[in-house]
Amino acid sequence: MEKVKEYIVNWLSDYLETSKTKGFVIGVSGGIDSAVTSTLAAYTGKPLLCVEMPIHQDKSQVARAKKHITWLKEKFSNVSSIETDLTAVFDTFSNIVGHSENKELDFLSLANTRARLRMTTLYHYAQINGFLVLGTGNKVEDFGVGFYTKYGDGGVDLSPIADLVKTEVFALGRELNVIQEIINAAPTDGLWGDERTDEDQIGATYPELEWAMEITEKANIDFTSFTARQQEVFQIYTRLNTINQHKMKPIPVCLIPENIR
Numbered sequence: 001m002e003k004v005k006e007y008i009v010n011w012l013s014d015y016l017e018t019s020k021t022k023g024f025v026i027g028v029s030g031g032i033d034s035a036v037t038s039t040l041a042a043y044t045g046k047p048l049l050c051v052e053m054p055i056h057q058d059k060s061q062v063a064r065a066k067k068h069i070t071w072l073k074e075k076f077s078n079v080s081s082i083e084t085d086l087t088a089v090f091d092t093f094s095n096i097v098g099h100s101e102n103k104e105l106d107f108l109s110l111a112n113t114r115a116r117l118r119m120t121t122l123y124h125y126a127q128i129n130g131f132l133v134l135g136t137g138n139k140v141e142d143f144g145v146g147f148y149t150k151y152g153d154g155g156v157d158l159s160p161i162a163d164l165v166k167t168e169v170f171a172l173g174r175e176l177n178v179i180q181e182i183i184n185a186a187p188t189d190g191l192w193g194d195e196r197t198d199e200d201q202i203g204a205t206y207p208e209l210e211w212a213m214e215i216t217e218k219a220n221i222d223f224t225s226f227t228a229r230q231q232e233v234f235q236i237y238t239r240l241n242t243i244n245q246h247k248m249k250p251i252p253v254c255l256i257p258e259n260i261r
Contacts, residue, residue, distance in 0.1 A: 001168070001175040008160050009043045015132075015158055016046055022130040023047030027118050027153075028081075029190050030064030032173050032182055033136040037160055038068070039176045041134055042076040049125055050081040053118045055090045056193035064181050071179055082125070086117050093117070111191040115152025126157070135159035138169050140206060144213045145237060146244025147189070147202065154247060165213070166206035202240070204233045212237035 016024070024041045028034045028050045041048045050069050054062055072079045093113060100106045122133045135156030141147040142162045148154045161169055166187065173183055186197040187206065199205050204212075212234050215221055226234065 001172045004164070004168075004172060005040065005043070005175055008040050012041055012158075012160055013044045013046065016044070019132060021132050023049065023078075023132075024134050025049040025051060025122055025125045025129065025131040026134040026136065027051050027053055027122055028065045028069055029136075030061040030068065030182065031136075031185065031187060031190065032166075032169055032178070033138055033161065033187075034065075035068050035178045035182045036169050036173045036176060037134055037136045038072060038079075039178060040160055042072055042079050045076075045078055047129075047131070048072075048076070048079045049129065049131060050079060051122060051125060052081065052083045053086050053121055054083075055086045055114045055117070057190065058193065058195055060185075060195070061188070061190050064179075064185060067179055068182060084121055086114075086121065090114060090117060107192075111189075112149045112152055114191050115149035115189075116155075119152050119155040123155075132157040135162065137162050139163055139165045140209050140213060141166075143248060144209060145202065145240035146247040147198065147240070148247065149191075150247050153189075165210045167210060202236065204236050208233045209237055216241070 012024070023046045024044075026034060026038045026041060026048065028038055038048065038050055050072065052062075052065050052069065069079075069081045073081065090110075090113065094110055100109070119133075125131065126133045133156045135153070135158060137148055137153065137156075137159055138161055142154075142159065161172075164172065170183065186199065188195070188197045189201070202209070208229075211230070215234065216237070223231070223234075
C-alpha cells in the first residue's frame with residue numbers, strides 16, 4: 001500500500017494547491033476511516049486541523065480519537081486540534097423540535113442530526129481558516145450501500161479514500177502505523193451514543209459487502225452458486241444500494257423546456 005499512500009498524499013497536495021486554500025480540516029471519530037484520512041493529510045505537510053466533536057459519545061470512541069490525535073501531533077508539526085463538544089447543542093435541538101410517535105424513526109432522525117451538526121461545525125472551522133473539509137467515507141459506504149448521512153458526513157469538499165474498500169482502508173492503516181486500538185476496533189458510525197457497530201446496523205460485515213459489490217459489477221451473476229448466507233448478504237446489499245441511490249446521484253433538477261419559458 002506504499003504506492004497508494006504516496007498517490008493519495010500527492011493528490012491531496014495538488015488539490016490544495018489548485019484550490020488556492022491553506023489546509024485541511026477533518027473530524028476525528030476514533031475509527032479507521034478518519035484515522036487513515038487524517039494521517040494521509042498530515043503527510044502532505046500542509047496545515048491540518050483535527051476536530052473532535054463528541055455528542056453523548058461512547059467513552060471508548062472518545063479515548064481512541066484522543067489517542068490518535070495525540071499520536072498525529074507528536075509525529076507531525078503541521079497538525080493541530082480542537083475539541084468542540086456538541087452535546088449541549090444537540091440536546092437543545094432535540095428538546096425544541098417535534099418528535100415522531102415512531103421511536104425508531106425518531107432515533108434515526110436524531111442520529112442523522114448528529115452527523116449534520118458535525119458537518120456544520122467542520123465548515124465553520126474551514127471557513128474561518130481557509131481550509132477544505134476532508135471526507136472520510138470509503139467506497140463501500142459511499143457508492144455501495146450509502147451508509148452515511150446526506151448533508152452530514154456526506155457533506156465534504158473532497159474524498160481521499162472513497163475509491164478504497166474497507167479492507168483496503170485497514171491495510172493502508174497498517175501501512176501508516178495507525179495505533180493498534182483503532183485497527184482492532186469494530187467499525188461504527190458513532191451516531192448512537194453506544195457501542196453498536198456498522199455490522200449491527202447493516203446486517204453484514206464489510207468483507208461480505210465488498211463481495212456483493214464486486215458481484216454486482218459482473219455481467220452474468222450465477223445466483224444458483226450462492227450459499228444461504230451469500231443470498232442473504234446480496235439481498236442486504238441490493239436493498240441498501242437501491243434505497244440509498246438518492247444519496248449517490250446528483251440532486252434532481254427540473255429542466256424547463258425552452259418552448260415554455
